[in-house]
Amino acid sequence: MTSARDQILAGIRRSLRRDAPAPSDAQACAERIERHPRNLIPARAQLPHPEQVELFVSMLGEVAATVQRLPGLEAVPDAVADYLASQNLPAELRMAPDPDLEGIPWERRPTLTITTGRAEDRDPTSLTGAAAGVAETGTLVMTSGAEHPTTLNLMPDTHIVVLRADRIVGTYEDAWDVLRARGPVPRTVNFITGPSRTGDIEQTIQLGAHGPRRLHVLLVEQAGA
Amino acid sequence: MQSTSHAFKDNARQAVGDPRIRKAMGLMKPGFQDRRARALSRLPEFERLREEGKAIKDHVLANLDVYLERFESKVVEAGGQVHWCRNAAEAREAILGICRSIGARTVTKGKSMVAEEIAINDYLEEQGLTPIETDLGEYIIQLRNEPPSHIIAPAVHLSKEDVEQSFREIHTWMDPARVLAEPRALVNEAREVLRRKFQEADVGITGANFLIAETGSTVIVTNEGNGDLTQTLPKVHIVLASLEKVVPTLEDASTILRLLARSATGQEFSAYTTFSTGPRRPGDLDGPEQFHVVLVDNGRTAMLGTEFQEMLRCIRCGACMNHCPVYAAVGGHAYGWVYPGPMGSVLTPSLIGVQEAGHLPNASTFCGRCESVCPMKIPLPKMMRHWREREYESKLQPAAYRYGLGIWAWFARRPALYHLGTRLAAGLLGRLGRGRGRIASLPLAGGWTGGRDMPAPQGKTFQQLWAERARGREAA
Ligand code: SF4
Numbered sequence: 001m002t003s004a005r006d007q008i009l010a011g012i013r014r015s016l017r018r019d020a021p022a023p024s025d026a027q028a029c030a031e032r033i034e035r036h037p038r039n040l041i042p043a044r045a046q047l048p049h050p051e052q053v054e055l056f057v058s059m060l061g062e063v064a065a066t067v068q069r070l071p072g073l074e075a076v077p078d079a080v081a082d083y084l085a086s087q088n089l090p091a092e093l094r095m096a097p098d099p100d101l102e103g104i105p106w107e108r109r110p111t112l113t114i115t116t117g118r119a120e121d122r123d124p125t126s127l128t129g130a131a132a133g134v135a136e137t138g139t140l141v142m143t144s145g146a147e148h149p150t151t152l153n154l155m156p157d158t159h160i161v162v163l164r165a166d167r168i169v170g171t172y173e174d175a176w177d178v179l180r181a182r183g184p185v186p187r188t189v190n191f192i193t194g195p196s197r198t199g200d201i202e203q204t205i206q207l208g209a210h211g212p213r214r215l216h217v218l219l220v221e222q223a224g225a
Numbered sequence: 226m227q228s229t230s231h232a233f234k235d236n237a238r239q240a241v242g243d244p245r246i247r248k249a250m251g252l253m254k255p256g257f258q259d260r261r262a263r264a265l266s267r268l269p270e271f272e273r274l275r276e277e278g279k280a281i282k283d284h285v286l287a288n289l290d291v292y293l294e295r296f297e298s299k300v301v302e303a304g305g306q307v308h309w310c311r312n313a314a315e316a317r318e319a320i321l322g323i324c325r326s327i328g329a330r331t332v333t334k335g336k337s338m339v340a341e342e343i344a345i346n347d348y349l350e351e352q353g354l355t356p357i358e359t360d361l362g363e364y365i366i367q368l369r370n371e372p373p374s375h376i377i378a379p380a381v382h383l384s385k386e387d388v389e390q391s392f393r394e395i396h397t398w399m400d401p402a403r404v405l406a407e408p409r410a411l412v413n414e415a416r417e418v419l420r421r422k423f424q425e426a427d428v429g430i431t432g433a434n435f436l437i438a439e440t441g442s443t444v445i446v447t448n449e450g451n452g453d454l455t456q457t458l459p460k461v462h463i464v465l466a467s468l469e470k471v472v473p474t475l476e477d478a479s480t481i482l483r484l485l486a487r488s489a490t491g492q493e494f495s496a497y498t499t500f501s502t503g504p505r506r507p508g509d510l511d512g513p514e515q516f517h518v519v520l521v522d523n524g525r526t527a528m529l530g531t532e533f534q535e536m537l538r539c540i541r542c543g544a545c546m547n548h549c550p551v552y553a554a555v556g557g558h559a560y561g562w563v564y565p566g567p568m569g570s571v572l573t574p575s576l577i578g579v580q581e582a583g584h585l586p587n588a589s590t591f592c593g594r595c596e597s598v599c600p601m602k603i604p605l606p607k608m609m610r611h612w613r614e615r616e617y618e619s620k621l622q623p624a625a626y627r628y629g630l631g632i633w634a635w636f637a638r639r640p641a642l643y644h645l646g647t648r649l650a651a652g653l654l655g656r657l658g659r660g661r662g663r664i665a666s667l668p669l670a671g672g673w674t675g676g677r678d679m680p681a682p683q684g685k686t687f688q689q690l691w692a693e694r695a696r697g698r699e700a701a
Contacts, residue, residue, distance in 0.1 A: 007311060011526040030295075040273055040480070042274075043269070063493075146510065151511045154454055196448070201408040204408050211496075
């Protein structure tokens with residue numbers, strides 16, 4: 001008895017009226033994967049880097065995310081503490097165990113309680129980095145790993161992201177190039193565009209369906225400056 | 226899902242008279258059509274992207290075996306497993322087998338149309354498991370024991386009062402004094418309940434918008450983030466996908482993603498687009514320990530190489546139903562099975578048989594809007610015509626209908642006579658529909674107009690108008 005797998009593949013070949021892919025076709029498919037050529041790239045984000053940053057910021061605004069621009073990482077603690085206070089949120093963070101974030105001079109705001117690790121259910125606010133920001137649609141690219149648990153992107157009501165401006169790229173394809181340069185694709189790559197939302201009740205958009213209600217991006221112009 | 230597609234006419238007649246459906250469908254235009262139009266106007270390359278999306282899928286379909294084998298080998302390399310299933314029964318068994326292997330009791334689910342196709346919820350329940358839908362719309366209709374009425378907005382037919390009533394009935398622990406009048410309060414209630422479910426679940430099942438041969442990744446697109454919690458918190462992640470979802474590379478997926486959200490909801494991009502590759506890695510602090518892809522054929526390979534092959538390009542965006550006058554009049558449930566609207570009228574007979582779903586291809590005015598908005602350029606009206614022909618050949622139609630179509634075909638093959646005939650008919654129809662702009666019934670064609678209003682012709686045929694315009698241009 002042949003397996004379901006073999007029967008399905010045989011069925012496909014029958015429908016395509018060939019016993020096996022022609023070697024040249026199989027070769028072409030393998031090359032397409034190997035070279036992963038880009039298709040048409042919209043002109044929108046093919047801009048000099050400073051304009052990509054502007055586009056990124058304005059697209060974030062369109063999807064109801066908020067942005068604050070900071071001169072350097074040393075400004076992050078004040079910005080975080082002030083943001084939490086402005087939203088009437090507790091001064092508590094669950095932070096990704098990411099050396100870049102751990103290196104921020106948090107002692108400047110000793111009232112902030114910071115724990116690291118994956119998100120737990122009642123964590124009000126998470127803080128993570130991002131592998132890239134895509135200007136085209138204001139999309140944050142988050143990759144899973146020991147330094148960035150995926151639950152931090154999803155469970156807390158508020159998600160604060162520290163993104164270095166030099167990590168902003170134009171398009172999704174640019175982001176893939178960044179990720180490919182780092183090695184094999186991680187278990188989870190989240191492309192996140194604004195806070196969680198639903199239109200399932202009478203087509204009125206509500207934020208915070210299951211994931212964060214607030215997505216706040218701290219855009220840091222110069223890392224470590 | 227049990228089909229009632231054979232009863233399309235009765236379903237439709239009931240639906241047309243239902244004021245709730247009228248109201249819900251009235252929201253479709255501002256909700257979907259206008260937003261889509263705005264999004265498209267901001268992306269001048271949209272038309273060319275459609276061509277490219279179509280070309281990607283056509284290339285995949287011509288090499289489907291190559292890309293599926295490649296996809297499988299990459300899934301295995303990443304530590305996952307692929308379960309090939311010929312039909313719904315095999316897919317159900319594969320899923321149950323995985324659940325049983327870890328003694329699972331609770332299963333959370335992201336939205337998946339293939340899951341509806343194989344009726345996995347009913348099956349798991351029969352086997353003593355508890356499946357829980359986590360997409361808000363799906364959760365609501367699961368509480369109400371209803372099928373989805375739209376492929377991306379499953380509860381689009383319901384009002385907030387309907388939702389409130391269901392929550393009050395089923396969430397019996399809720400304080401009866403709690404105010405749930407506004408969508409915000411309803412969303413909060415669902416969020417709380419489902420947050421617990423996400424954490425209790427042993428297995429999370431999601432669908433897939435794409436399978437990527439290059440990396441063995443599966444891709445889901447949601448706005449709520451429910452699919453992400455579904456696949457991140459339980460021990461086991463099962464991806465349930467039909468096999469035509471495969472694309473070669475991350476770049477190819479990116480191209481089609483530019484079409485998907487804009488066509489579906491008019492968003493520039495959905496809130497969460499997630500690429501999952503294998504189980505959690507060493508050192509990861511969260512994520513599933515097992516990753517399974519249940520790869521389902523269920524009628525797809527039989528469509529390959531036929532006049533319905535192009536339907537396999539469908540990315541389930543819903544644009545065709547959002548712009549369909551028949552869908553707008555009857556709603557999604559009238560179609561009687563998983564897939565409503567124009568794409569359902571083509572796909573359903575392919576998947577469950579023309580015997581059961583033969584009426585669906587008639588649920589069309591042939592206005593062509595579905596094809597014109599379809600991001601994958603699927604010739605839906607042409608394929609509905611193919612089904613009508615097949616149905617006609619199989620002598621399923623009542624005699625009067627067969628007779629009428631036979632006459633039409635005879636005329637259609639004789640252009641000069643056809644033009645004369647349509648000119649006469651258009652004049653007649655114009656008079657019948659005068660003052661209303663719509664015709665609710667036609668003499669001698671009750672079988673055809675019984676279920677649909679026909680837009681009244683303006684008293685001239687297209688060919689006449691064209692000729693007059695052409696003359697006008699020459700004169701100018
Ligand atoms: S047929 Fe086209 S428009 Fe309809 S759901 Fe599929 S891709 Fe979208």
